[in-house]
Amino acid sequence: MPQLQVQLVSTRPGRVGERFAHWFVGEACRHGGFEVELVDHAEVALPFFDEPRHPKLGGYAHQHTRDWSATVSRADAFVFVAPEYNHGYSAVLKNAIDFLHHEWADKPVGFVSYGGVAAGTRMVQALKPVLVGLRMVPVVESVNIPFQEQFHGPDGTVAANQVMTDAAAAMLDELLRLTTRLRP
Amino acid sequence: MPQLQVQLVSTRPGRVGERFAHWFVGEACRHGGFEVELVDHAEVALPFFDEPRHPKLGGYAHQHTRDWSATVSRADAFVFVAPEYNHGYSAVLKNAIDFLHHEWADKPVGFVSYGGVAAGTRMVQALKPVLVGLRMVPVVESVNIPFQEQFHGPDGTVAANQVMTDAAAAMLDELLRLTTRLRP
Numbered sequence: 001m002p003q004l005q006v007q008l009v010s011t012r013p014g015r016v017g018e019r020f021a022h023w024f025v026g027e028a029c030r031h032g033g034f035e036v037e038l039v040d041h042a043e044v045a046l047p048f049f050d051e052p053r054h055p056k057l058g059g060y061a062h063q064h065t066r067d068w069s070a071t072v073s074r075a076d077a078f079v080f081v082a083p084e085y086n087h088g089y090s091a092v093l094k095n096a097i098d099f100l101h102h103e104w105a106d107k108p109v110g111f112v113s114y115g116g117v118a119a120g121t122r123m124v125q126a127l128k129p130v131l132v133g134l135r136m137v138p139v140v141e142s143v144n145i146p147f148q149e150q151f152h153g154p155d156g157t158v159a160a161n162q163v164m165t166d167a168a169a170a171m172l173d174e175l176l177r178l179t180t181r182l183r184p
Numbered sequence: 185m186p187q188l189q190v191q192l193v194s195t196r197p198g199r200v201g202e203r204f205a206h207w208f209v210g211e212a213c214r215h216g217g218f219e220v221e222l223v224d225h226a227e228v229a230l231p232f233f234d235e236p237r238h239p240k241l242g243g244y245a246h247q248h249t250r251d252w253s254a255t256v257s258r259a260d261a262f263v264f265v266a267p268e269y270n271h272g273y274s275a276v277l278k279n280a281i282d283f284l285h286h287e288w289a290d291k292p293v294g295f296v297s298y299g300g301v302a303a304g305t306r307m308v309q310a311l312k313p314v315l316v317g318l319r320m321v322p323v324v325e326s327v328n329i330p331f332q333e334q335f336h337g338p339d340g341t342v343a344a345n346q347v348m349t350d351a352a353a354a355m356l357d358e359l360l361r362l363t364t365r366l367r368p
């Protein structure tokens with residue numbers, strides 16, 4: 001089975017991304033098409049980009065970059081569970097993307113975004129040119145969660161509605177379809 | 185005189201931003217309309233965003249945030265000397281912006297961008313919705329440096345051409361005009 005990496009992007013204290021990441025991992029396991037791995041950026045803990053050479057040249061100088069390269073390399077598809085900050089993408093996500101290059105190419109990518117009225121969609125749109133620049137393949141299906149507080153269940157769980165579970169299933173189907181087509 | 189803050193955004197080893205920031209500080213001093221301060225993000229050295237509350241609520245938990253707030257608060261206008269990474273803005277710049285809120289409002293902002301064929305313009309365009317979301321006022325005049333290696337002089341200096349010096353002067357004029365209008 002192809003490997004889907006669910007990346008929990010937010011690292012700030014009090015992050016709400018954690019509950020949505022765990023919820024989506026559950027949906028992905030239930031879907032059954034992927035081997036699912038959760039990657040928590042609080043554990044990845046990259047510094048700000050500090051490689052002396054352009055990542056497309058490889059030959060990374062730092063162990064944290066080699067570790068991050070190995071993590072991303074083993075995935076066949078990605079879902080970023082990510083917040084919108086000031087109508088754009090967060091520094092943590094952009095930094096993690098910018099650290100690497102070829103590792104991202106030819107792999108489909110979807111989003112679980114969350115926020116207020118825009119449900120994180122401005123962040124997703126802002127990031128698409130970045131992803132395309134790296135030859136990633138963003139899928140149009142997306143889980144965009146508006147006013148995320150309304151979906152908090154007890155004890156850090158998510159009280160998802162039908163729109164969310166249907167959107168998750170549709171995105172997973174499309175990620176699997178593209179992963180199958182794109183794999184060498 | 186109003187205070188113009190020239191922010192040297194890149195912090196990576198081997199950064200070329202340093203020479204362009206020092207060049208632009210020279211142009212800004214020669215312009216004469218501003219008191220000019222250089223802010224080096226390698227010295228600011230913020231961590232990834234770690235405030236528990238939304239910055240628009242103030243009441244910052246960390247000393248590094250209070251220091252950064254004081255730095256940005258004393259400026260009347262900004263020029264970001266900033267690279268383009270993967271057709272977007274760098275994590276260092278977005279992180280520094282996201283740390284604060286009201287401190288940015290009602291202040292004009294311009295760019296010295298640099299890169300390859302696109303001269304960093306994709307980064308500038310990607311950032312404008314973020315800046316507008318914070319009530320900053322981006323100016324249309326801009327210094328965009330294509331294939332920046334061609335403008336390296338000896339010993340870390342910049343061998344600017346007439347296009348660059350004219351663009352710097354025009355941007356400084358517009359920043360001054362808007363600063364005068366926007367100041368309370």
